[in-house]
Amino acid sequence: MQITAAASRLMVALDYPNAAAAERLLTELKGIPCYMKVGMQLFYAAGPAFIERLQRDGYRVFLDLKMHDIPNTVKGAAQSIASMGVDMFNVHAAGGVKMMEAALAGAALAGTAAKEAGSTPEQPLVIAVTQLTSTDQRVLNEEIGIQGTVEDAVVHYARLARLAGLHGVVASPLEVKRIKETCDASFITVTPGIRPQGAERGDQSRVMTPGEAIRQGTDYIVVGRPITAAPSPRQAAEAILAEMAEALAELSSR
Numbered sequence: 001m002q003i004t005a006a007a008s009r010l011m012v013a014l015d016y017p018n019a020a021a022a023e024r025l026l027t028e029l030k031g032i033p034c035y036m037k038v039g040m041q042l043f044y045a046a047g048p049a050f051i052e053r054l055q056r057d058g059y060r061v062f063l064d065l066k067m068h069d070i071p072n073t074v075k076g077a078a079q080s081i082a083s084m085g086v087d088m089f090n091v092h093a094a095g096g097v098k099m100m101e102a103a104l105a106g107a108a109l110a111g112t113a114a115k116e117a118g119s120t121p122e123q124p125l126v127i128a129v130t131q132l133t134s135t136d137q138r139v140l141n142e143e144i145g146i147q148g149t150v151e152d153a154v155v156h157y158a159r160l161a162r163l164a165g166l167h168g169v170v171a172s173p174l175e176v177k178r179i180k181e182t183c184d185a186s187f188i189t190v191t192p193g194i195r196p197q198g199a200e201r202g203d204q205s206r207v208m209t210p211g212e213a214i215r216q217g218t219d220y221i222v223v224g225r226p227i228t229a230a231p232s233p234r235q236a237a238e239a240i241l242a243e244m245a246e247a248l249a250e251l252s253s254r
């Protein structure tokens with residue numbers, strides 16, 4: 001039971017160069033009812049056909065294209081994305097409130113068009129990337145040019161995303177508690193930067209283990225290389241799910 005609950009909060013990042021490579025992981029993970037995240041690498045190579053393929057297998061899909069452009073362009077792109085029927089997509093909060101509102105407006109237009117065509121689609125969840133989990137304090141202050149702490153910068157963007165009417169944000173698990181306190185417990189947090197004990201960080205700066213992230217109260221964890229680069233992706237995913245399930249059991253017994 002807890003494993004199924006854990007799987008519904010796990011988003012596997014399908015960061016692969018083509019559909020065939022992603023297919024191999026899907027075969028490995030067959031039967032695990034997790035979310036699948038399609039990012040720029042796979043989407044630019046495999047396109048909407050791969051989204052449809054995931055949907056045919058019943059997967060929920062997070063299309064992670066991190067849009068950041070003028071509001072009119074984002075509105076049109078959001079309409080195109082939402083018309084694929086994905087469950088979630090994202091934009092950069094750095095694009096500002098008007099741009100985030102435009103993403104919602106574009107998604108709504110896709111919903112209206114689908115209704116006129118006779119179907120009743122669910123509106124996708126639209127979330128905003130705050131500060132990338134690869135960004136550390138030095139990069140934020142010296143390169144991006146935002147002063148103050150990473151946590152304050154993340155919370156500032158989370159506030160803007162909420163103001164724009166978005167459903168949630170992408171942040172590291174380290175910021176989840178403050179985001180939930182500031183915005184609302186129901187404001188969704190999607191947290192990459194997940195590294196099981198002893199796993200390589202790679203380019204991630206703000207990291208936590210799967211269990212710790214769940215204990216922070218995050219809604220979804222995003223995991224790529226700790227699963228996709230593991231000798232046995234299935235075993236790696238099952239170990240992560242077991243860790244998540246244990247943390248969920250602890251939370252529900254509190």
Ligand SMILES: O=C(O)c1cc(=O)[nH]c(=O)n1[C@@H]1O[C@H](COP(=O)(O)O)[C@@H](O)[C@H]1O
Binds near residue numbers: 224
């Ligand atoms: O929007 C995202 O999904 C995202 C935001 C962020 O701040 N950090 C981040 O790592 N991601 C994505 O989450 C995944 C993390 O992958 P791993 O570092 O391999 O676990 C990648 O697909 C990233 O593109």
